[in-house]
Amino acid sequence: MKIKEVIVVEGKDDTAKIKSAVDADTIETNGSAIDEVVLEQIKHAQQKRGVIIFTDPDFPGERIRHIVTQHVPDCKHAFLPKHLARAKHDKGIGIEHASKADIQEALGAVYELVDVREGEITKQDLIGYGLIGSPHSATRRERLGIVLQIGKTNGKQLLRRLNMFHITTEQLDEAMNQIIQEERDEK
Known part of the structure; x- marks a missing residue:
């Protein structure tokens, strides 16, 4: 390569x-x-x-x-x-x-990296997936960083990075569905 x-x-x-x-x-x-x-x-x-x-x-x-x-x-x-x-x-x-x-x-x-576009992924999206504001947020963010290959972030960095990389809500949904399924499989 x-x-x-x-x-x-x-x-x-x-x-x-x-x-x-x-x-x-x-x-x-x-x-x-x-x-x-x-x-x-x-x-x-x-x-x-x-x-x-x-x-x-x-x-x-x-x-x-x-x-x-x-x-x-x-x-x-x-x-x-x-x-x-x-x-x-x-x-x-x-x-x-x-x-x-x-x-x-x-x-x-x-x-x-590109300029952040308004109206893409929001803080509410992150809250809804438990990526911020929940006891397991850090673990979920770390897993999401691996799945999307965007690195480890805190909550504020995650929102910015998702939007800078133009990660769509569909890509976020797909990645989070994978992570949630993995969490269920671990139990």
Whole structure:
């Protein structure tokens, strides 16, 4: 699988893992202390080839995603659920611990951020599905992030992300029906 866009990752271990899974070029942020030089490289790459942000599914990874998105709008985003990015023998979480197949799947499901359209998914929709305001909301949001491949979110981030990725109410309904059925099967 060849990736046209340049993939933004956190470090050299992520680059090595990405390159073992797909044919792609990367830019490393070297952690969350991203300097202006790296941001300019990302901006240049976005103008020339496009950029996919593919950071670790943890707080520092989300922080990097946010910083890059603020400085370089219109980047695409790939997400890997935490359970697929866990190290086998320690507590580490990162892209470098994922399997080649999981990396290929995450990059194959890339979303492009777009402006939020009013009137799409609402807070009431999220309440109705128990994604906010219920004791099991965090678990449901995490499962939804995996099913839709949009990453882990809190309630406020979820509404914004669903609308930015133009997830339709039909796609939300389908994903939630799957999650509800899985919950029933677990009981």
